[in-house]
Each structure stands twice: as C-alpha cells, then as structure tokens.
Ligand code: SF4
C-alpha cells in the first residue's frame with residue numbers, strides 16, 4: 001500500500017506535485033491518462049501535499065489506523081517439556097557450533113534443570 005494515497009476527488013491539478021518540497025511527487029501523461037507518482041525514498045512525510053490539495057483528495061488517514069501489519073510468519077519451536085515457545089525453526093541452523101546446546105528445544109527453566117541433571121555425578 002502506498003504511503004501517499006488520493007481519493008476520488010483528485011482532479012489532477014498537480015498542486016501537490018508542484019509544492020512537494022522533497023520532489024517526492026511527479027506525474028506521467030501518457031495517451032489519455034495522467035498518473036500521479038510518489039517516491040517513498042524521497043518523501044519527508046511533511047504533509048504539505050495534504051495541506052495544499054484544493055480538493056481534499058490526499059489521504060493519510062490509513063496511517064492512523066493503528067493496524068499491525070504481519071511481516072513474516074515462522075514455524076515456532078516449543079519447549080519439549082512444558083510447551084512454552086522458545087525459538088523458531090530457522091534459529092538452530094544459524095547457531096555457531098559452540099552454541100549447539102542452545103538448539104535443544106527447552107525453555108530457560110527446563111534448560112537449567114537439564115544442565116543440572118547432566119552435571120550431577
Ligand atoms: S493537489 Fe490534490 S487534486 Fe491536485 S493532483 Fe494533487 S491530489 Fe490531485
């Protein structure tokens with residue numbers, strides 16, 4: 001979803017493009033169409049476009065929705081004793097060989113017990 005969005009009131013006047021201090025807005029006239037373009041890497045999030053648009057067409061409300069976007073979902077590995085989540089399945093393969101003991105699916109409490117049991121003569 002683009003950070004810069006316009007609603008159906010946009011009439012293509014280009015006031016936003018002409019007044020964007022970061023030159024993050026541009027347009028392309030092609031055939032029968034005019035496209036508004038936005039460059040996120042340049043955008044300073046200053047909202048000048050929102051303030052200046054004579055149509056009230058620039059929308060930033062979607063940024064205030066307090067919504068969490070799911071970025072990635074990984075397979076969860078749980079403690080083999082109590083079921084508490086301990087890490088995800090990509091982690092053990094990324095561990096240095098000195099830390100290979102940490103790949104054991106144990107929560108801190110059961111890891112401590114496991115290690116104490118190994119140390120008992
Ligand atoms: S200033 Fe508003 S109406 Fe004009 S092109 Fe930009 S978004 Fe559309």
Ligand code: SF4
Pocket residue numbers: 004019020021022023024025038042043044045046047048049050
């Ligand atoms: S928020 Fe500011 S920098 Fe970003 S597009 Fe609008 S006017 Fe340009």
